[in-house]
Amino acid sequence: MGKVISLLFGQFNLNLGKMSFPVSYAQAALIVFLIFVLILMMAQFRRHYVNWSLKGAVFGIFFGFLLALILEGFLIIGGRTAITGILGWKNAPAPISIALDAGRNKLIQVLGIKDQIPSSFAKENANVAGAVDLLQSLNPADMKKVKTIFCQQ
Incomplete structure (x- = not known):
């Protein structure tokens, strides 16, 4: 029960261009439900109006x-989905993960997004050895830029 409550009030960042809003899953679900009810009520009004x-x-x-x-779809672009978020899956089963990745790739292709987090980086946890390997793989000019950023006194 504690996991369900902590999951409902867990947060994710809703990125809209240059703005980012921290939103809890409960708020997002409530907004989606209320918009759904609003559209349903508009349909009922239309039904009564036109008979x-x-x-x-x-x-x-x-x-x-x-x-x-x-x-x-917007949640899929962000790397998470409501399905995996609600169920609390950190690593979804392989068939579901493949289907979600395929849907994400198709949606990215349709929308024409060029700036995205590669899925290989999004799934990995960063560690010191990986950062050192990545730093050593840079060309000398880029390595110099990184050193000037981190080695300022």
């Missing part, structure tokens, strides 16, 4: 799911 039977509700449900898929 169509069920077409308005189907319209609202369709756009509610479409909005949820769009928001999930």
Whole structure:
């Protein structure tokens, strides 16, 4: 029970261009639910206004799911998904991980994003040996820039 509560109130950063907002999972889920209800209510209003039977509700449900898929797509671009976040998976099972990576790559290709965190770097934990290896693989000009940044007195 404690894990569920800590997961609901855990936070992730919502990056919108140059702005970043820390948002808890509970807030994000509540916002998605409220937007879904808003769209559903707009559909009901349309149904009563035009006096169509069920077409308005189907319209609202369709756009509610479409909005949820769009928001999930933004979370996939950020490297996490609501599914893996809610279930608390740090390492999702291989078939699910492959499907999520394929969806992420397709979404990135469709949106044309050029600046992204490579998945190999996003999955690795940084350590001293890896940083030293990366530093030694740089060309001399880049290594000099790094040394001037870190070796200032």
